[in-house]
Amino acid sequence: VSTRRLDSIDSIDHLSGQLTVGSGATLGDVQRHAAAAGWEYGVDLAARDTATIGGTVATNAGGIRVIANGMTRAQLVGIEAVLADGSVISHLGGMLKDNTGYDLASLLCGSEGTLGIITAVRLRLHRPAGATSVGFIGVSSYADALSLVEVARSGGARVLAAEILDETSMDRVCEAFNLPWPFRARVPYALLFELADGGDGSGFENLAEHPAVLGDLVVALQARDRERLWEYREKQAEAFSELGVFHNLDVSVPLPRLAECAEQLRAQAAAMPGVIAYGVFGHLADGNLHVAIVDGDPDSYAVDRAVLECVARFEGSISAEHGVGRVKAAELHLCRTPAEIGAMRSIKAALDPAGLMNPGVIFS
C-alpha cells in the first residue's frame, strides 16, 4: 500500500495552531508549509524529505527535537485511519481537551501499521524558537556530558538539541566525508548543542568556563556553519553503512545508567569477532543511543542480539525510535512483560482478527 498521493496539506488554523495533513505528505513538506506561515512543526530528523507524515506517526518518530518538543505522539491531536474491516475512524476536529473514551490517535501512533492505515492527521504546531546557535564541546565522559546538559538547561536559552558522538563515530564521519576534526585536541566524546539564544552564541556563555568542558568550544552562529557542525551528527548512518553490513541499533537506557551501558556497549562491540567498525552516538538527553556496528556477514543477527540483551540488563528499551518491526519481534520480551505483550495482542486481535495489517510486525 502506498499513501504517497494522500499528500494534501490544509491551511493552518492560526487560532489553535494546528494543521490537518494527508498521511502521504513528507515531513519536509509539512515543516516548510508551517514555516512559511510563521509556525514550526515539532519533529525533525535526517530523513525529512523521504519520510511521510503517516510513516512518522506509525513509528512515533523521535529525532533531534525531542528534548524540546517531545516525540511525534506529543504533536498529534487527531487521526483518520482505515481499519482492517474497512471502517474509517476520523477524529480531526482539533480539540485539545476531549476525554470521550479511548485515545485512538495515541493508540495508532507507534503501532507500526499493525492496527490500521493512517490516511490523515491533525497536528499541533509550535511558535519558532527564534535564532539559534550550535556548539560543539569536547568532554571526557558521559557523566560530564549529562552534567553539561543540566548547565545548558539552567541558562537563559532553550535547549533544542543535545547530541553525543564518541571518538570512533567522529573519526568515521571525518574519514567518510573528509571533514576536519573540529577541536584542537583529541577528545573522547563530542557533545553537540543547539540553543535558542537569539543566534549570538550567548547561550554558551555559562558552558564555556565549565570544568567539564575539555579544551576549546566551537560555536557556529551563521546558518551555513550551523549546518556544517550538524553534518558530523546527521551523516553518521551513511558513514558507517558504506563500510559493509551495517547493524544500526536504536536503544534507550534510563539516564542514571546511560554512561555505564554506553561503555559496556562500546567494549562489547570492540571485542566482537569480525567487526570492521563501531561507534555509539545519539540523542543524549533522551537516553537514546544509536549503536553502529559494521561487519562482513549479511546473515549475522548475533551482533544485534548481543546489543539488545546488554540494553535489557540495564532495563532499557530495545527500540527507542525505530520501532520493533519484524527483525526485533522475537526480542520484544526483553523489555515488555508477558502481561503487557498479552494486552497488546488482545488489542491487535480485536481490531485485526484476521491479521491483515503488517503481519509479523511487533509480534513474532
Ligand SMILES: Cc1cc2nc3c(=O)[nH]c(=O)nc-3n(C[C@H](O)[C@H](O)[C@H](O)COP(=O)(O)OP(=O)(O)OC[C@H]3O[C@@H](n4cnc5c(N)ncnc54)[C@H](O)[C@@H]3O)c2cc1C
Ligand atoms: C537517514 C535517516 C535518519 C532517521 N532518523 C531518525 C530519527 O532521528 N528518529 C526517528 O525516530 N526515526 C528516524 N529515522 C526513521 C524514520 O522515523 C522513519 O524512516 C520514518 O518515520 C518512517 O517514515 P516512512 O514514510 O519512511 O515510513 P516507512 O519506512 O515506509 O514505514 C515505517 C512503518 O510504518 C508503517 N506505515 C507507514 N505509513 C503508514 C501509514 N500511513 N499508516 C500506517 N502505517 C504506516 C509501515 O508499514 C512500516 O511498518 C530515520 C531514517 C533515516 C533513513
